[in-house]
Amino acid sequence: LAKTTQPISMDSYEGQEVNITCSHNNIATNDYITWYQQFPSQGPRFIIQGYKTKVTNEVASLFIPADRKSSTLSLPRVSLSDTAVYYCLLTGGGNKLTFGTGTQLKVEL
Amino acid sequence: DAGITQSPRHKVTETGTPVTLRCHQTENHRYMYWYRQDPGHGLRLIHYSYGVKDTDKGEVSDGYSVSRSKTEDFLLTLESATSSQTSVYFCAISGEGEGDSYEQYFGPGTRLTVT
Numbered sequence: 108l109a110k111t112t113q114p115i116s117m118d119s120y121e122g123q124e125v126n127i128t129c130s131h132n133n134i135a136t137n138d139y140i141t142w143y144q145q146f147p148s149q150g151p152r153f154i155i156q157g158y159k160t161k162v163t164n165e166v167a168s169l170f171i172p173a174d175r176k177s178s179t180l181s182l183p184r185v186s187l188s189d190t191a192v193y194y195c196l197l198t199g200g201g202n203k204l205t206f207g208t209g210t211q212l213k214v215e216l
Numbered sequence: 217d218a219g220i221t222q223s224p225r226h227k228v229t230e231t232g233t234p235v236t237l238r239c240h241q242t243e244n245h246r247y248m249y250w251y252r253q254d255p256g257h258g259l260r261l262i263h264y265s266y267g268v269k270d271t272d273k274g275e276v277s278d279g280y281s282v283s284r285s286k287t288e289d290f291l292l293t294l295e296s297a298t299s300s301q302t303s304v305y306f307c308a309i310s311g312e313g314e315g316d317s318y319e320q321y322f323g324p325g326t327r328l329t330v331t
Contacts, residue, residue, distance in 0.1 A: 150322025206258035
């Protein structure tokens with residue numbers, strides 16, 4: 108399965124925009140790029156998914172360049188409650204998910 | 217939130233004893249999964265099911281077995297628990313998604329400690 112690489116941790120302040128970049132150089136043609144969020148003592152929660160260009164929902168935006176070798180999750184105006192681990196996954200060719208160690212986002216006042 | 221529950225939520229057991237964890241869903245989803253999460257490893261797939269009586273292994277299936285006799289229940293059994301199986305176990309479900317991608321919904325988790 109193609110692997111993803113993302114920063115181990117990021118720090119931000121309330122009200123700022125946070126961008127988390129994920130590298131996936133060996134992405135396959137049928138792979139979608141999917142992001143999950145996990146709070147302590149809870150299961151992961153689906154945030155957003157895309158195949159190419161830009162996807163936006165009520166929570167986040169996902170930017171995917173034309174070569175699809177990377178993607179960026181954008182969280183607008185973060186708050187303390189956005190402190191969580193964010194996972195970037197490639198989902199294609201079936202329904203098995205491969206989670207890495209994710210990015211620990213810490214938001215401070 | 218998806219209707220998915222896990223039981224028990226916490227369990228302490230001794231090495232060598234059998235343990236069964238239960239995942240129950242009310243969404244009538246086809247796919248069900250068992251993951252374990254350990255510090256520094258993210259989530260790792262143990263077993264999954266793609267229908268009643270249809271199961272397959274994930275990346276860390278040794279020491280675990282599963283059963284799915286009806287759509288709503290997926291059981292994970294540790295035949296003889298070991299300390300290395302101390303972990304947080306998550307169940308997940310998914311239906312049929314567009315293309316080849318499937319959004320998964322996760323349960324609240326079961327914290328298992330093997331002493």
